[in-house]
Amino acid sequence: MPFLVRAQGVPACPGADNDFMGIFARKKYTAAVVGLGRIGFSLGMDAKREQPASHTMALMANRSIEIIAGADCDVHRADEWKSFMESKRRAPAVFYSTKELYGSVHPDIVVVAVNEASHLGECLDAIQSRPSLVILEKPVALDTAEAMKIRAAASEFSVPVMVNHERRFSADYIAARDFLPRIGEIQRVRAELDSGLRVYAPQFEKDGSYSLIHDGTHLVDIVRFLLGVELSSPRVTGIFRDKDGIVRNFTAHYATSRIPDIEISMSGRSKFFSFGIDILGTLGRICIGNGYAKFYERRESRLYTGFYSLSNAKIRVPKKTGYFSNMVQNAVDFLSARAPLVSPLDEAIADLRVLEEIKAQLK
Structure with missing residues (x-):
C-alpha cells in the first residue's frame, strides 16, 4: 500500500523546484505521544542506553519537531511526563485519554507507544484523527487480522503508518547492509535471540506478553531488511517446553533460491539478553548484534601458503548508531x-505473517 507524502495542508509535490522544496523542508511539524511509559518516555532516562532511547527524547532532539501533547491513562505517568517537559521549558498539553487529546489538538505526527494489546484500538483512533503520519511501536498488532484492520483504516483515511523497527535506522546495521556485497554469495545465516521471557504459549496471545511477538518481530524484521528475502514455510525444530507446557526454545529453518540456509532461533530460558546475526558468505562474514559489529573479508593467509583466511575488514563502524534519532529524522x-x-x-505486517507461521507450529 504505497503512500504519497501528505503533509498537513500541502500536497505531495514530486518534481517541485528547489526553492519551493527548501521552504517545504523548513516546516516545523507538531507531534503528540500516546503512551508515556518506557518506550514512550522513561527509557530516555536510562544512563546505560544510547540516547535518545524513547519517543519523547527523540522527538525533542529533532529541530523540525515540536511536541504539543502527550496522553496516558496512568495519571502518575502523565504527570511525571508533564513535570519533565516543564523542566525542559516545554509546555505541551497533557491528557489522560486520547479522546480528549484528539478533541483538543491536531498534530502532524501521532506516536502510538502503548502495550501490544492496545495497538489496534489506539492506532485506529490515531488514524481517524487524520494526522500526516502515525508512528506505531512494534509489533503492528497481536495478529495479522488486527494488523489488516489497521492497514484498511490507513488506506481509508490516507494516513501513512511507520512502524518503529529500530534496527532499520541503526548505523551499524546499515553498515552491515552496505558491506554485504563484499562477502560474496551468502552461504548461511544464523539469527538468534536469547532472553528469560517465555517464547510462546496460547494463554499469552491475548496481551502479546511472549517474546516470539514482542522481541521476535525485531529479529525477523532485520533478517528481511538486511537480506532482502521473504521468509515462508519454515521447518521448525528444537522445540522445548517447560513443565507448564510453555515453549522456551525453537529454531525455524528457511531456504530461498539465493540463500540455502537461514536459521532463526529463540530462547526463553536464558539468564541474559542477547540479539545477534551471523552471515557467512563465500568471501567474508558479518557478525552483528547488541553491542558489537564485526566485519571480515577474505585475504591471503598469513598462516598457510596458498590459502586464504578471513581478516578484519577495513570499515568504520560507528560508535553511536542513532537508531532512534534516525527514525524520527526519516x-x-x-x-x-x-x-x-x-x-x-x-x-511490519509481512514480519507478523512470518511469526504467525512459526507460531502455528509451536501450538
Whole structure:
C-alpha cells in the first residue's frame, strides 16, 4: 500500500523546484505521544542506553519537531511526563485519554507507544484523527487480522503508518547492509535471540506478553531488511517446553533460491539478553548484534601458503548508531517529501505473517 507524502495542508509535490522544496523542508511539524511509559518516555532516562532511547527524547532532539501533547491513562505517568517537559521549558498539553487529546489538538505526527494489546484500538483512533503520519511501536498488532484492520483504516483515511523497527535506522546495521556485497554469495545465516521471557504459549496471545511477538518481530524484521528475502514455510525444530507446557526454545529453518540456509532461533530460558546475526558468505562474514559489529573479508593467509583466511575488514563502524534519532529524522524527511518511509506498515505486517507461521507450529 504505497503512500504519497501528505503533509498537513500541502500536497505531495514530486518534481517541485528547489526553492519551493527548501521552504517545504523548513516546516516545523507538531507531534503528540500516546503512551508515556518506557518506550514512550522513561527509557530516555536510562544512563546505560544510547540516547535518545524513547519517543519523547527523540522527538525533542529533532529541530523540525515540536511536541504539543502527550496522553496516558496512568495519571502518575502523565504527570511525571508533564513535570519533565516543564523542566525542559516545554509546555505541551497533557491528557489522560486520547479522546480528549484528539478533541483538543491536531498534530502532524501521532506516536502510538502503548502495550501490544492496545495497538489496534489506539492506532485506529490515531488514524481517524487524520494526522500526516502515525508512528506505531512494534509489533503492528497481536495478529495479522488486527494488523489488516489497521492497514484498511490507513488506506481509508490516507494516513501513512511507520512502524518503529529500530534496527532499520541503526548505523551499524546499515553498515552491515552496505558491506554485504563484499562477502560474496551468502552461504548461511544464523539469527538468534536469547532472553528469560517465555517464547510462546496460547494463554499469552491475548496481551502479546511472549517474546516470539514482542522481541521476535525485531529479529525477523532485520533478517528481511538486511537480506532482502521473504521468509515462508519454515521447518521448525528444537522445540522445548517447560513443565507448564510453555515453549522456551525453537529454531525455524528457511531456504530461498539465493540463500540455502537461514536459521532463526529463540530462547526463553536464558539468564541474559542477547540479539545477534551471523552471515557467512563465500568471501567474508558479518557478525552483528547488541553491542558489537564485526566485519571480515577474505585475504591471503598469513598462516598457510596458498590459502586464504578471513581478516578484519577495513570499515568504520560507528560508535553511536542513532537508531532512534534516525527514525524520527526519516519521519521528517518523509513529510518533507525528501525520502520514503524506511519502515512502512506493509513491511511490519509481512514480519507478523512470518511469526504467525512459526507460531502455528509451536501450538
